[in-house]
Each structure stands twice: as structure tokens, then as C-alpha cells.
Amino acid sequence: MPSARFTRASVLRAAAVALVTATVTLAAACSDEDTVDTIPPPWPTRTTTPDGPPQPPAAPTSTVTSTT
Numbered sequence: 001m002p003s004a005r006f007t008r009a010s011v012l013r014a015a016a017v018a019l020v021t022a023t024v025t026l027a028a029a030c031s032d033e034d035t036v037d038t039i040p041p042p043w044p045t046r047t048t049t050p051d052g053p054p055q056p057p058a059a060p061t062s063t064v065t066s067t068t
Helices: 008-030
Strands: none
């Protein structure tokens, strides 16, 4: 049956694990970079109509009738 006493090696190992965990947690908390985007970027707005791309404006029609 193992003894209930902690050895020096196990105490040093536990201290090292605690130190590394604290360092990583502190570094992550102080970082200004987001590691995960919780809100996705918006979809781009539609630039074309469902029937196709926009067409150039039609030439204006003349309402003046010419007499010859």
C-alpha cells in the first residue's frame, strides 16, 4: 500500500504544474486577441438583382416628333 506522505518530487511536480497553469491562464486573460469569434462576420450585401447584374441606363427616348 502506498504511503500517505508526499515526496519532494511530487511536491515539485505539483508546484510546476500549478505554475504553468497559472502562467497560461494569465497570458490568455491578458491577451487582446480573440481566440474564438463568437459572432460570425455579416454576409456581404447583394450587389446584383436576382435577374442578373445591373444594366446601364437606357438612352432617353425623344418625345419630340420631327416633321419632314
